[in-house]
Amino acid sequence: QVQLVESGGGLVEPGGSLRLSCAASGFTFSMYPMTWYRQAPGKEREMVAEISPAGGSPTYADSVKGRYFISRDNAENEVYLQMNDLKPEDTAVYYCSREAEYWGQGTQVTVSS
Numbered sequence: 001q002v003q004l005v006e007s008g009g010g011l012v013e014p015g016g017s018l019r020l021s022c023a024a025s026g027f028t029f030s031m032y033p034m035t036w037y038r039q040a041p042g043k044e045r046e047m048v049a050e051i052s053p054a055g056g057s058p059t060y061a062d063s064v065k066g067r068y069f070i071s072r073d074n075a076e077n078e079v080y081l082q083m084n085d086l087k088p089e090d091t092a093v094y095y096c097s098r099e100a101e102y103w104g105q106g107t108q109v110t111v112s113s
Contacts, residue, residue, distance in 0.1 A: 002026040002102040009094060009107030012086055016111070020081040022096030022104060030054075030074040032099065036081045038092035038109075048094070049081060064090075086111045 008020040020036070033052050039045040049070035050059045058070050069082040079096055086109075093106040 002098065004096050004098065004102060004104035006094065006096055006104040006107040009109045011110045011112065013113050014087060014111055016086050017082070017084045018086065018109060020083065020094055020096075020107060020109075022079045022081075024077045024079070024096075024098070027098070029077040034070075034072060034079040035097045035100070036070060036079070037095045037097055038090075039095070039106075040089075040092040043092075045095070051079065083109070088112060 003025045005023045006020060008018060010018060012018055031053055033050055035050040036048045037045050038048050046061060048061050048064055049068055051070045051072055055072050060068060067083065067085045070080065072079040083090065088111045091109060091111050093108050095106045096104050
């Protein structure tokens with residue numbers, strides 16, 4: 001069955017960086033676009049970044065453009081989210097998803113001094 005497992009979240013000070021990973025299994029990873037979402041307390045889940053099956057054509061939410069970078073390793077069945085210059089408003093649970101149909105359990109990112 002499809003499984004997505006995120007890791008790499010944590011507590012970081014404003015201006016810091018984190019790299020999230022999502023390990024995928026149970027499907028042919030290289031055939032699907034992959035997406036990172038986030039959900040802050042009291043807010044709706046929002047798309048953060050998406051990457052095509054071959055790893056090109058990344059798209060980003062306006063709020064993270066120039067700070068976040070999505071990548072993938074099809075040989076390792078993993079997708080990554082490099083997050084730089086983090087801000088308190090980036091605090092959320094981050095999820096990876098396959099086509100908004102399958103979801104991981106999420107990883108908490110907290111940006112605070």
